[in-house]
Amino acid sequence: xxxxxxxxxxxxxxxxxxxxxxxxxxxxxxxxxxxxxxxxxxxxxxxxxxxxxxxxxxxxxxxxxxxxxxxxxxxxxxxxxxxxxxxxxxxxxxxxxxxxxxxxxxxxxxxxxxxxxxxxxxxxxxxxxxxxxxxxxxxxxxxxxxxxxxxxxxxxxxxx
Amino acid sequence: xxxxxxxxxxxxxxxxxxxxxxxxxxxxxxxxxxxxxxxxxxxxxxxxxxxxxxxxxxxxxxxxxxxxxxxxxxxxxxxxxxxxxxxxxxxxxxxxxxxxxxxxxxxxxxxxxxxxxxxxxxxxxxxxxxxxxxxxxxxxxxxxxxxxxxxxxxxxxxxxxxxxxxx
Numbered sequence: 226x227x228x229x230x231x232x233x234x235x236x237x238x239x240x241x242x243x244x245x246x247x248x249x250x251x252x253x254x255x256x257x258x259x260x261x262x263x264x265x266x267x268x269x270x271x272x273x274x275x276x277x278x279x280x281x282x283x284x285x286x287x288x289x290x291x292x293x294x295x296x297x298x299x300x301x302x303x304x305x306x307x308x309x310x311x312x313x314x315x316x317x318x319x320x321x322x323x324x325x326x327x328x329x330x331x332x333x334x335x336x337x338x339x340x341x342x343x344x345x346x347x348x349x350x351x352x353x354x355x356x357x358x359x360x361x362x363x364x365x366x367x368x369x370x371x372x373x374x375x376x377x378x379x380x381x382x383x384x385x
Numbered sequence: 386x387x388x389x390x391x392x393x394x395x396x397x398x399x400x401x402x403x404x405x406x407x408x409x410x411x412x413x414x415x416x417x418x419x420x421x422x423x424x425x426x427x428x429x430x431x432x433x434x435x436x437x438x439x440x441x442x443x444x445x446x447x448x449x450x451x452x453x454x455x456x457x458x459x460x461x462x463x464x465x466x467x468x469x470x471x472x473x474x475x476x477x478x479x480x481x482x483x484x485x486x487x488x489x490x491x492x493x494x495x496x497x498x499x500x501x502x503x504x505x506x507x508x509x510x511x512x513x514x515x516x517x518x519x520x521x522x523x524x525x526x527x528x529x530x531x532x533x534x535x536x537x538x539x540x541x542x543x544x545x546x547x548x549x550x551x552x
Contacts, residue, residue: 263468267423270414273547280547283504288425289401296508305515335512342513 262320275313296325296335300357323359389439390415391550399429410497412542424471438490440538444482451476495529
């Protein structure tokens with residue numbers, strides 16, 4: 226508001242966007258956790274209560290978080306590679322799953338996030354970021370970059 | 386004569402993307418496992434009408450479910466309440482059905498596997514995350530083949546789950 230009153234429209238826009246993103250992010254995280262972002266196994270007697278294929282994936286489908294034919298991509302902690310050493314109850318949480326588009330396009334997108342897929346090349350870093358991270362993560366990245374930028378701008382305004 | 390465990394279960398498809406007439410496969414390892422369910426299961430009535438098959442191939446049908454309230458330690462109950470996954474103790478009335486043969490059980494499990502590819506999808510294998518991409522139907526057929534190779538009910542459960550039951 227102060228930026229706007231002082232005629233600093235760019236600063237006002239940055240601060241406004243950051244405030245909106247903070248609200249959206251906080252809302253998304255709370256809603257996400259309550260609406261399926263976290264899975265708690267019911268059956269402790271099961272051999273692998275947090276198995277992706279046998280427990281968490283069917284649960285996400287049953288709850289409606291993954292539609293028919295939709296792939297689920299482990300976006301932050303991969304299933305394979307370095308993610309193999311991460312416990313299943315951590316990496317197989319719905320918060321770590323990004324739903325891919327329905328049908329064959331989803332399989333292709335999922336494949337190209339981690340490597341080449343049926344002759345098509347692996348996505349570049351920007352494409353992987355756009356297609357492979359959930360919206361709430363993109364918003365938090367914006368906030369993480371935006372807040373230091375906002376702080377730096379405030380410092381420079383003070384010096385003036 | 387009573388229901389014995391582990392028990393394989395065939396239940397109705399319920400929930401947001403359910404389809405009438407489609408059957409899902411489930412299993413229960415212990416009586417404790419069978420006597421609890423989540424609030425979601427209660428809300429959608431997923432247990433009513435469920436057919437259970439014990440290791441002796443005797444079959445049972447759940448005819449009524451009575452909610453006896455939320456169970457678990459305080460902090461666990463609180464956490465589960467916050468993420469809408471409360472566990473309830475339930476009292477289920479079951480009635481005996483005619484026993485099935487092992488082949489009949491395998492046929493029914495195989496039909497459910499083929500009718501519910503979303504429950505069995507190996508996303509990483511199809512996407513080719515660790516090796517060349519696999520076809521979904523090929524993976525379903527492999528799963529069905531491992532079910533058909535089973536020599537007992539516990540082995541059928543082992544074939545489609547992560548369990549390592551004996552028998």
